[in-house]
Each structure stands twice: as C-alpha cells, then as structure tokens.
Amino acid sequence: MSTAIKVENLSKQYRLGVLGTGTISHDLNRWWHQVRGKEDPYLKVGETNDRTSKGNSEYVWALRDINFEVQQGEVLGIIGKNGAGKSTLLKLLSRVTSPTTGSIKARGRIASLLEVGTGFHEELTGRENIFLNGAILGMTKAEIRSKLEEIISFSGTERYIDTPVKRYSSGMRVRLAFAVAAHLEPEILIVDEVLAVGDAEFQSKAIGKMQDVAQGEGRTVLFVSHNMASIQTLCTRGILMSNGQVHTDHTVAEAISQYLSLNTKDTSTSYKASPDAINDYVWIESAFIESNDSINNQVMTGQDITIIVKYRAKELGLKCSLHVGVYNHFGDKILHLGSIYGGFDTFLTEKFGTIQCKIPRLPLVEGKYTVNFSLHVDGRPFHRIEDAVALFVENGDYFGNGKLPNPRESKVLVDQSWSVI
Amino acid sequence: MKEEEEDWTLVIEPRSSLFDLQLKEVWRYRDLLQLFVRRDFVAVYKQTILGPIWFFIQPLFTTIIFTFVFGRVAGISTNGVPPLLFYMAGIISWNYFAECLNTTSTVFITNANIFGKVYFPRLITPLSIVFSNMLKFGVQLALFLVVFIYYLVTTDLIQPNFYLLLVPFLIILMAALGLGFGMLISSMTTKYRDLKFLVTFGVQLAMYASPVIYPLSSLPEKYRFIILANPMSGIIETFRFAFLGAGELNLNYLVYSTLFTIVIFFIGLVIFNKVQKSFMDTV
Numbered sequence: 001m002s003t004a005i006k007v008e009n010l011s012k013q014y015r016l017g018v019l020g021t022g023t024i025s026h027d028l029n030r031w032w033h034q035v036r037g038k039e040d041p042y043l044k045v046g047e048t049n050d051r052t053s054k055g056n057s058e059y060v061w062a063l064r065d066i067n068f069e070v071q072q073g074e075v076l077g078i079i080g081k082n083g084a085g086k087s088t089l090l091k092l093l094s095r096v097t098s099p100t101t102g103s104i105k106a107r108g109r110i111a112s113l114l115e116v117g118t119g120f121h122e123e124l125t126g127r128e129n130i131f132l133n134g135a136i137l138g139m140t141k142a143e144i145r146s147k148l149e150e151i152i153s154f155s156g157t158e159r160y161i162d163t164p165v166k167r168y169s170s171g172m173r174v175r176l177a178f179a180v181a182a183h184l185e186p187e188i189l190i191v192d193e194v195l196a197v198g199d200a201e202f203q204s205k206a207i208g209k210m211q212d213v214a215q216g217e218g219r220t221v222l223f224v225s226h227n228m229a230s231i232q233t234l235c236t237r238g239i240l241m242s243n244g245q246v247h248t249d250h251t252v253a254e255a256i257s258q259y260l261s262l263n264t265k266d267t268s269t270s271y272k273a274s275p276d277a278i279n280d281y282v283w284i285e286s287a288f289i290e291s292n293d294s295i296n297n298q299v300m301t302g303q304d305i306t307i308i309v310k311y312r313a314k315e316l317g318l319k320c321s322l323h324v325g326v327y328n329h330f331g332d333k334i335l336h337l338g339s340i341y342g343g344f345d346t347f348l349t350e351k352f353g354t355i356q357c358k359i360p361r362l363p364l365v366e367g368k369y370t371v372n373f374s375l376h377v378d379g380r381p382f383h384r385i386e387d388a389v390a391l392f393v394e395n396g397d398y399f400g401n402g403k404l405p406n407p408r409e410s411k412v413l414v415d416q417s418w419s420v421i
Numbered sequence: 422m423k424e425e426e427e428d429w430t431l432v433i434e435p436r437s438s439l440f441d442l443q444l445k446e447v448w449r450y451r452d453l454l455q456l457f458v459r460r461d462f463v464a465v466y467k468q469t470i471l472g473p474i475w476f477f478i479q480p481l482f483t484t485i486i487f488t489f490v491f492g493r494v495a496g497i498s499t500n501g502v503p504p505l506l507f508y509m510a511g512i513i514s515w516n517y518f519a520e521c522l523n524t525t526s527t528v529f530i531t532n533a534n535i536f537g538k539v540y541f542p543r544l545i546t547p548l549s550i551v552f553s554n555m556l557k558f559g560v561q562l563a564l565f566l567v568v569f570i571y572y573l574v575t576t577d578l579i580q581p582n583f584y585l586l587l588v589p590f591l592i593i594l595m596a597a598l599g600l601g602f603g604m605l606i607s608s609m610t611t612k613y614r615d616l617k618f619l620v621t622f623g624v625q626l627a628m629y630a631s632p633v634i635y636p637l638s639s640l641p642e643k644y645r646f647i648i649l650a651n652p653m654s655g656i657i658e659t660f661r662f663a664f665l666g667a668g669e670l671n672l673n674y675l676v677y678s679t680l681f682t683i684v685i686f687f688i689g690l691v692i693f694n695k696v697q698k699s700f701m702d703t704v
Contacts, residue, residue: 096536096537098434099434106432106433107428108431123467135453141452
C-alpha cells in the first residue's frame with residue numbers, strides 16, 4: 001500500500017473584514033517585502049481561528065501546520081465543529097484555493113464533491129447537464145457517454161432527462177447531480193456533506209454507492225460530515241480537527257469519542273436556574289430525573305423514570321405547557337415529550353409548582369443522552385434550557401428475556417409480540 | 422522516503438513558477454471547453470422564437486444606423502466603398518474583439534460560484550468565451566459575405582485581393598487581443614473592482630479611436646498616431662482592405678498589432694495563471 005496523499009505543514013491564513021481602500025496599504029507593504037526578498041510580515045501576526053472570541057488581529061489561521069498522510073484505499077473521515085477548518089482543508093485539497101504555506105502531495109486524480117450540481121445550467125436538459133457537469137468534474141465525453149445509462153438510472157429521472165433542468169424539483173436536481181458525481185472515477189474522492197440531501201431512500205442509495213467506491217473499488221476517499229453515524233459506517237480512520245489544527249488522528253471510533261468529549265458542555269445530574277433567569281414572568285427553577293425515588297441520572301433500559309421540573313412565576317394564571325427533548329450523543333433528537341401528549345394541555349401558573357412526567361419502562365438503548373426543557377406560554381416557547389441534564393443509560397433487560405438489539409441498529413425499543421400463524 | 426517523493430502526480434504549494442502555465446492540463450480538459458462553448462451558444466437563444474437570427478439582427482441594425490448617422494448625416498467618407506459593407510466590416514470585427522474583452526474581464530467574478538466549488542483549469546472559461554464568440558462572429562461573417570457577394574456581382578466598387586488569405590490570422594489576432602486584455606483585467610479586478618468601471622465605457626470609447634466608423638485615410642496625418650496606437654486599428658484596416666480593396670494597407674501597422682497582441686496575451690496569461698490559484702479568497 002502506498003501513500004495517496006501527504007499533507008505537510010499546511011497552513012491557510014485568511015484576512016478578516018472588508019476589502020477596500022484601507023487594505024491596499026497591507027498589499028503594498030507585503031509586495032515591498034517580497035521585492036526585497038523578505039518574509040511576508042503578516043504571516044507572523046495571525047491568530048488561531050476561534051470564532052467565538054473576539055481577536056485583536058485582522059488575520060486568522062483557518063489552518064495551522066496540518067500534517068497527515070492518507071494511505072491508498074483508505075476512507076478517512078474528517079470531523080470537527082463548525083469553523084474547525086474542515087472545509088478549508090477540503091478547499092485546499094481540491095485546489096479551489098491555494099495554501100499560505102506548506103504543501104500537499106498526491107498520487108492520482110483528485111475529484112471533489114464539495115457541492116453537488118455545480119455548473120448545472122438551467123436552460124439545458126438533464127442529459128446535456130450530465131455531460132456538462134461530468135466534464136466540470138473532470139470526466140471526458142467518452143467516459144460520460146459510456147456511463148450515461150447508468151447515471152440516468154441511478155438518478156431515477158429517466159422521465160425528465162430531456163427536459164430543461166429548470167423544470168426539475170430540487171430533489172431531482174440533487175439526485176441527478178449526485179448520480180453524475182458518484183460515477184466519477186478519480187483515484188482520490190473528496191466528499192463534503194453531500195449525503196445530507198435527498199430523501200431517505202436516496203440517502204441510503206448514496207451511502208451504498210460511497211461504500212462501493214471505497215471498499216469495492218479500492219479508491220481513497222476523504223469524507224467530511226457532521227453525521228457521526230455515516231462517518232462511523234463509511235470510514236476506516238478519523239481525523240478530528242479543532243481550531244484549525246489536527247486534534248486527533250486515530251481510528252474512527254476514537255476520533256468520534258474525542259469529538260464528543262470536546263462537545264460535552266454539561267454532564268450535570270440536575271439543572272438549577274442561575275440568578276439572571278429570574279426576571280421573567282415564569283421560569284424553570286430546577287429540573288432533574290428520578291429513578292427509584294431518588295435523583296439519579298444513571299438509569300437502565302426498561303427502568304421506570306420520572307422527569308421532574310420545578311417552576312416559579314411572578315405572574316399568576318399564565319397558560320403553560322412543558323416539552324422535553326431527549327438527544328443522543330450524536331445530537332439526534334430521539335424523543336420528544338410533551339405534557340399535551342399525556343396529561344394536560346396547559347397548566348395555570350402559581351407562585352411555584354412542580355410538574356412531573358413519568359416514563360414507564362424507558363425505551364432508550366445504552367448511551368449518553370442530554371435532555372432539553374422548554375416551557376411554553378400560550379403555546380409558544382418561552383423559556384428553553386439546552387443540555388440541562390445528562391442522562392446515562394445502561395443496558396437493562398427491557399424485554400425480560402435478556403436479549404437486546406445492537407444499540408446501533410435500534411435507537412429505541414418497543415414491546416413486540418411475535419407468533420407463527 | 423526520498424525515492425518515494427519522485428512520483429507524486431500532484432503537488433500543491435503556495436507558490437509556483439510564474440511561467441508554469443499548466444497547458445497540458447488545459448488540453449486534458451478540452452472536452453469541457455467544447456461543452457462550455459456549446460452551452461454558451463445553445464443556451465443564449467433558448468426560449469426565443471427567432472433563435473440564432475438574433476445574431477444577425479444586432480450587427481445588421483447597428484450597420485444601418487451607422488450608415489445613416491455617420492454616412493448620411495455626418496457625411497464621413499468611406500473611401501468610395503459601399504457604406505453598408507464599410508461599416509459592417511468594422512462593426513463585426515470590433516464587436517468580436519469587444520465581446521471577448523468584456524466577457525473575459527469579468528470571468529472571475531461571474532464564475533466565482535462555480536470556481537469556488539470545483540477545480541478545473543480556470544483558463545478553460547475565458548477560452549470558451551473566445552470560442553463561443555467566434556461562432557457568433559462566424560455567423561455574422563456569413564451575413565457580411567452575403568452582402569459582400571451581392572455588391573461584388575452587381576457593382577465594381579470593391580476589389581477583393583489576395584490579402585484575404587490573412588483573414589484567419591486577423592481573426593486569431595482579434596481573439597488573442599480581446600482574451601489577453603480580458604485576462605489581464607479580470608485578474609486585476611478580483612480584489613479591487615475599480616478597473617471594472619473603466620472597462621465598460623473604455624471599450625466603448627476605444628471604438629471611436631479605431632477606424633470602425635471612418636477610414637484611416639480621412640484623418641489628418643498628425644492625429645493618425647493616436648488611432649494607430651489602438652492595436653485594433655491595424656487589424657480592422659487590413660481586414661477591410663482584404664475584402665474591399667479600399668483604404669490604405671500598411672503592413673507595419675499589422676506588425677505593430679501583432680507584436681502588441683503577443684505581448685498583451687502573454688502578460689494576461691501569466692497574471693491570470695498566478696491569480697487563479699487563490700482569487701477565491703479575495704473575490
């Protein structure tokens with residue numbers, strides 16, 4: 001096995017703010033340094049790219065000294081929060097822009113699916129656009145012609161193929177575009193979030209195709225996504241990026257768990273309102289989970305649990321309702337609970353009070369969850385608390401027979417009764 | 422490690438040689454060039470009834486207006502050549518050059534969307550502009566030839582001559598000149614847009630500093646150098662002389678135009694190539 005991509009000391013600096021009359025002085029200064037053979041003065045001043053804190057410099061490093069190698073045939077997942085530098089890295093790899101310092105060396109053709117459907121022309125028919133889009137992505141006409149039938153049938157738009165693309169629904173457009181891209185045959189394929197589009201049927205088709213490309217055909221794939229589930233199924237290795245640097249370069253499982261721990265904000269067993277929430281008409285004072293009659297956020301599948309919310313109000317007689325969201329550690333919402341589904345439409349506020357929601361036989365599989373609370377007044381969200389409480393679920397005997405499906409296969413459990421008739 | 426480093430097929434680095442034009446890659450993408458030309462040519466007149474006839478209408482009407490305004494009202498001489506032919510020859514040549522220049526000069530800005538997502542040799546886009554305009558020019562030239570043959574048969578006012586052999590070369594010059602200027606300007610407008618404003622009316626004004634609407638011979642000797650500084654002047658004069666046999670042919674003018682074109686084309690190409698790598702950051 002040989003190295004397909006080698007990234008060395010790769011950095012990319014961006015300039016913040018607006019380009020205009022004021023910025024030409026920097027350009028002239030930079031040019032003057034270059035003329036005298038000196039180093040670019042602005043390369044020293046950049047700050048790391050932390051979006052949330054205000055910096056002092058006009059220059060930021062979207063990427064700073066990235067080093068990694070990708071072996072041929074490997075499927076590398078690149079994960080990280082928004083602004084971690086993932087997209088910048090892909091842009092450099094796909095040569096949309098060039099690095100500030102460092103180098104990328106590669107063997108074979110690189111093609112990128114940064115966004116599908118690039119260069120579609122509204123007035124041209126689907127068939128004409130297949131050729132145009134394919135050529136933009138680097139295929140020759142002969143290559144496209146040999147795959148035309150396959151592309152059309154993969155996209156599932158046979159009927160419309162000779163109709164201008166402007167008449168297409170957005171879903172059809174995406175299908176057609178992905179179909180073209182999926183039939184590219186570069187040695188190295190870069191994929192950015194394309195699987196987030198299309199309906200469920202098409203998504204699974206797309207993931208299947210990606211798997212074929214990577215495993216069956218032995219090509220190198222770099223895959224960027226926020227969808228941990230597809231990263232986990234597709235990738236063999238994971239790189240976690242954080243603030244423009246490589247944080248972890250390891251197996252997918254390790255990278256994902258690092259990513260999640262990076263993301264963990266609060267693992268508190270209960271929520272308690274901070275003093276500044278208290279100015280409103282009504283607010284959630286505290287919230288926690290009880291099992292076996294004691295506050296406990298470590299529970300088992302199949303156990304009875306109670307979610308308890310205590311509120312206080314300055315205004316009496318407000319019509320309130322409560323909603324609770326349960327999210328798994330990938331950030332997918334697994335459950336939505338609301339007082340309107342199993343109890344009362346609204347309750348009227350008093351000075352303080354307690355609302356409880358009993359969940360018999362918790363149907364969640366093992367894992368770490370976070371619970372959000374939302375207090376609605378007159379049917380509208382009024383006080384929302386995100387990541388209020390962490391909920392740790394361990395495997396329990398839900399079905400009473402000691403058997404459980406793999407947590408990856410089934411996110412929730414339901415009672416079921418089977419028989420041969 | 423060292424021996425392995427030899428066979429990388431792609432190396433991406435911040436700086437590369439100014440003269441590494443990657444023309445091989447452009448050649449590999451020739452199918453894309455062809456499809457772009459097709460797209461531009463086909464898509465423009467979709468959903469129109471007259472379709473490609475519009476290609477005729479524009480130069481035809483301009484010619485008629487010019488004939489009326491400059492020929493009749495202003496009374497500018499056309500060297501004894503039928504005004505219709507005189508103006509049409511100038512207009513289609515100038516239009517070809519001007520369209521190549523105008524469209525190429527905004528190539529980075531108008532294509533930022535697609536350039537920001539996929540890589541292909543950027544040079545393909547301006548080339549496709551030049552070629553699709555060349556098709557359009559071809560259609561207009563055909564119209565010109567029809568009028569030309571009509572006058573050739575019915576009158577003896579025009580004397581086509583063996584300089585007609587130069588016409589393909591003249592067309593290449595117009596294309597290369599428009600392309601060269603366009604690439605230069607588009608590269609310079611990615612960061613600071615000021616130049617963009619100059620181009621639009623600059624090209625319009627430059628037409629009056631070329632022999633499109635008057636023959637070179639009608640100018641007093643001491644002002645001629647202004648007109649001749651315009652590299653299109655030599656080209657248009659030669660073009661017209663080849664077909665109509667009127668006016669004056671001075672091959673020195675053409676040599677100047679050729680040298681000018683070569684220089685502008687290469688400067689444009691080199692700068693375009695340098696800018697294309699990172700223009701996405703500043704566009």
